[in-house]
Amino acid sequence: MKTILKLFTMLFCVVSFAQTTIKGKITDNTGLPLPGANIVVVGTSSGTVSDFDGNYSLTVDQDPPFTIRVTYTGFQEQTVEVTTNGQTVDVTLVEGNELDEVVISASRTPERIFESPVTVERFGLKEIKNTASVDFYDGLENLKGVDINTNSLTFKSINTRGFATFANTRFMQLVDGMDNSAPALNFPLGNLLGMTETDVLSVELLPGAASALYGANAFNGILFMRSKNPFDHQGISGYIKRGITSQEAAGDNDYTDLGIRMAFKFNDKFAAKVNFGYLKGTDWFAVNEEDKLNRGLTRADIDYDGINVYGDEVSTDINGVAQTLESLGLAPSGSSALVPSVNVSRTGYNERDLTNYNAESIKADWGLYFRPWENDFEIQYVGKIGSGNTIYQGANRYNIKNFFLQQHKLEIRNDNFFVRGYVTEDKAGDSYDMVFTGININRAWKDDNTWFGEYVGTYIGATLGGATNDAAHAAARAQADTGRFLPGSPEFQSAFNQSINDPDLSTGSKFQDNSKIYHGDANYNFGDMIEFAEVQVGGSYRRYRLNSFGTIYTDVDGPINYSEVGFYTQLQRSLELSDNVDLKLTGSLRYDKSELFDGFFSPRLSAGFTINENHNIRASYQTGFRNPTTQDLYIGLDVGRAILVGGAFDNPERDLRTYNAADGDLSAFAVNNIFGGQQSITINAAGAYNNSFFANSVLNGFAQTGNPADLEIANSNLAQPEQVSSFELGYRGKLDGIIIDASAYYNKYQDFLANETVISPFYGDVQLTETLPNGTPLAVAAIANGDFEAYQTYTNSDEDVNSYGAAIQVSAKVFGGFDLSANYTYAKLDFDVTENPDFRTNFNTPEHKVKASFGKTELFKNFGFNVAWRWSDNFFWEASFGDGDVPAYHVIDAQVNFRIPSLKSTIKAGATNLLQDEYFTAFGTGLIGSQYYVSLTINNL
Structure with missing residues (x-):
């Protein structure tokens, strides 16, 4: 013993x-x-x-x-x-200073931002804690060159260098290496499946093309968000924010945002963490009743279509209705001559009657981290879920209700390599289209044929009785609207509930989806093995599984599957040219191949000159390419005034729709003279791509003159990958304590992907070779009789589309330690819009933007503050929902904070849009009001 x-x-x-x-x-x-x-x-x-x-x-x-x-x-x-x-x-x-910060995104390897070969913005822990915005994601708007388009309170779309709608498919968002785009939509829903604030380690933003390293969707920029590893950041931390949102239309409403992070390192081999976040508030009310089509109409006009009024999209020429009634013996002989050939729309419902504006976000993530040899070799499993309610504006306005996203990732990595695979799945939940909700509440009460029949019958009677035109129209609408379901009534609520639970857009407005993305990628850095240069190789594979049950895509017969694969390499070498000058050269090359298209090579070359350790000049040539998105390829969605039809080679034929004479879809002329008495026909959307006119030539040309020579053939090309060549020159440096970061770029696009609005006749050819016995071209007769369909196609431009811009930021310590920063961004589209009126580039960015911030982390002991101001020039917004001017605006955000060391806590009080000047960043959305809040953050390391 x-x-x-x-x-x-x-x-x-x-x-x-x-x-x-x-x-x-x-x-x-x-x-x-x-x-x-x-x-x-x-x-x-x-x-x-x-x-x-x-x-x-x-x-x-x-x-x-x-x-x-x-x-x-x-x-x-x-x-x-x-x-x-x-x-x-x-x-x-x-x-x-800002030049000492380390970034990873620019070259997929850690390097000082000072030496980055391309422009990169960083938003670190200090910036997150001091942001004057209500949360870190909103705070990104203060970075130079960055636009945030506010769709709703909980859904904001980040973009750089133009060409973006809320469906921003040119911009990628990565969270710990995972693309958190919703598979059905092909773009991220803001921070819905993002990060809780206490788990954010850093945020990097890479504007411009980056396909050489990150693949097809890295076209206009990438946002990188990295979370804290539980091996390095342990403990329990959390925050709670309480306050109000204030808007003239919505009033003052409660706002709550809270999050908690729990991380524990069990030993040197195993660590784990869990995050949870919850946000609840009231969305910005959208109450704009101006004419959506920019005709200057009001609700007193007969063909009114309000921006945030739905149901009034249903419109028809009442003279055609009168002729049909007369032919059926339902109106006196010759009475159709009393009815003018004008369009009349049904009476619509305000958006506020079709949603409760509940803004809510619930998200959680968890991770298990294993280091079997107690070194940098690590195995990770990460899971994420997110759900919530928001408003999304695409072709229509959608209430995204109980939308659900989840991701699961398995990754093996060390300092030199990673291999990861993840799956992203979405479910539409109880989401619905508010435009079709308004349309189908009307139809549940009274179908279109009955409503327009009553309207025309009353108009004829009033006219025969001596009424003026205006009085006859007023009497006609009053009669047709008799008994209409009023908001708040049991009948309205019953029709509302029926519509939002019915996925058939002819009778309902619910959209269904359960799509998935399977993704894998890998990277190896040979820097420790190769001396002459740092060499990296990598690749990725992605498979799409679209499953909207025919409500978004043309997948009525089952899910649509297709895949993409890519490989890349990068060489980076630093050379000492002299005692004061260093040269850093970077070259990258990537090859990507979609099973639907030919493959593409994407090179990138850059050079950085460091002079006297305080000045760096960078120059780069980058290329990018973008495969058409899931919607570009396989959408088949009726949005009321047009059908969105994707440009995949097999998609137009997949979009089959039935047109009935009884519903007013076919004229009596077509039934009797073209279709041999058939009361209904089934047509696919192939005509959008092989037998169509530009809508502008029909509506603003032929409709005004009646001259067939004014009809212009469209015949959109099927969608192909889009390419960009980007040239950039930049400077970073320090001059007498002043930090300067400036850049300028020129982008040249080839096969630019966008939309064309076209009209395809149900009969006749657009070359006008097929004619009636009297010599009238069949296609002209189809247009004249209303026998056509309007489509919005996804296609490539044959014209040159270019853009250019510049940005500069100046930062300094002033007045004994105060932080002062200001930046300016310039962006310009180079495209002849007048020569291509039907082609929509969706540039959607102001030409000039100015931003500034002023603050101090330690004004006096434990007390700090920050004030941020930004101004945006006016610009013209164009998107599938509608086009219109966005006026210039300026916004001031401010916050004060007080640290309580004994409680390991920070109290923060802040306000956004402090001056209460309501504004909007996109046509069709609600005005953005103010937010006031007080937050308590505990133990946020």
Whole structure:
């Protein structure tokens, strides 16, 4: 027994001797503690982070002497040698500048932002804590070159360098390497499946083309969000924000946003974390009743179609109705001559009657992290779910209700490589189209034929009775609207519930979806193996499974599947040209192939000159390509005034629709003279691409003159991949304490993907070779009799589409430590709109933007503030929902914060749109009001 005790004692002594513990405090050069600083033993993965008070304690299985490295975002790193066990190592970090921050996105490898080969913006922990916006995602709007289009309170679309709607398919958003676009929509729903604020480690934004490294969708820019690893950031942290949203149309409404993060490192091999976030508020009411088609009409006009009024999209020429009634003996002989050939629309419902404007977001994620050899080799499993309610504006306005997204990722990585695979799945929940809800509540009460028949019959009677034209129209609408379901009535509510639960757009407005994306990618960095350059290789594979049950896509017969694959390589080398000049060269090449199209190569070349360590000049040539999106390819959606039909080679024939004479879809002329008495016909959408006129030539040409020579053949091309060549020149530097970052670019697009609005006749050819016995072309007769369908096609432009712009930011410490920053962005479209009136580029960005911020993290002990101001020039918005001017606006956001070290907490009070000047960033949305809030953040390391 004594021998065993001796051996045990000896072993204990050995183990004790091998353990070294150090402790200390990390502060800045003003003495303030730095929570969340990283302390790592150089050459190992052993490390820890400082707590809220800057204190840390680190125990390692290593004898002194060894060296620790201390890092904190925005500060210069320090290394300190540890010489004895139990040593107290206090470290004071000196605040760096924006040029010292490290980014990963620009080259897929860590590098100082100062040396990045292309433009990149960074939003780190310091910026997140000090943002004057209500949350970190909104705070990105203050970065130079960045636009945020506000769709609703909980859905905001980020974009750079133009060409974006809310369906921003040219911009990619990655969260820990996962594309969080909704599979059915092919673009991200803001931060719905994003991150809780306390788990954000850093946000990087890469404007411009980046297909050489990131593939087909990295066309106009990428947003990278990285979360905190539980090995490095442990503990429980959380926040709660309470306040109000204030809007003239909606009044004052409660706003709540809360989140919690729990992370624990069980040992050097295993760690885990869980995040939960919840937001609830009232969305911005959309109450614009101006004429959607920019004709200057009001509700007093007979063919009114209001921007946020739905149901009035149903419109027809009442003279044609009168002729049908007369031919059926339902109107006196010759009475159709009394009815003018004018369009009349049904009476619509306000958007506020078709939604409760409930804005809600619920999201959670969890991760298991395993380091089997206690080094940088790590296996991760991450799961994410998100659900909520929001408003989305696409071709129509949609109430996204109980929408559900989930992602699951498995990743193996170390400092030199990663291999990951993930799946993204969405479910539409109880979402519905508010435009068709209004249309079909009307139809549930009284079908279109009956309503227009009553309207015309009353108009004829009033006219015969001596009424004026205006009085006859007023009497006709009053009669046709008799008994109409009024909002709030049981009949209205019953018809509303029936519509939003019916996916057939002829009778309902619900849309269904359960689509998926399967994605895998890998990267290996040979930097430790190859001396002459840092070499990376990688690749990706993606498979789409579209399953909307025929409500969005042409997948009535079952899911649509297709896939894409890509491979890339990058070489990067730094050369010392002289004592004062370094040159960094980067070359990348990627090959991508969709099973639907030929493959594409995307090269990128860049050079960065560093002069005197304070000045860097960069130049790059990048190419990008974009495969047509899921909607570009396979959409088949009736949005009222047109049918959206995708441009995949097999899609137009998949879109089959039946047209009935009884519903007014076919004229009596067509039934009797073309279709041999058939009362209904079934037609596919192929005519949109092979037998169509430009809508502008029909509506603004032929309709005015009656001259067939004014009809212009469209025959849109099927969709093909889009390409861009981008040239960029930039400068980053420091001049007497002033940080300058400037860039200019020129983008040249080839086969630019966008929409054309066309009209396809049900009979006759658009070359006008098929004629009636009297010589009238059949296609002209079809247009004249209303026997046609309007389509919005997805196609490529034969014309040159170019854009160019520039941005500059100046930052400095002023007045003894205050942070002052200002930036200016210029963006310009180079495209001849007058020569291509039917082609929509959707540039949708102001020509000029100016932003500025002013604040100080430590105005006095534990107290800081920040004020942000931004101004946007007026611009013209165009999208499938509608076109219109967006007036110039300016906004001021502000916040003050107070740290309570004893409680490891920060209290923050803030306001957005402080001046209460309501504005909007896109045609058709609600005016953006103000938000006022108070937040409490606890232990956010």
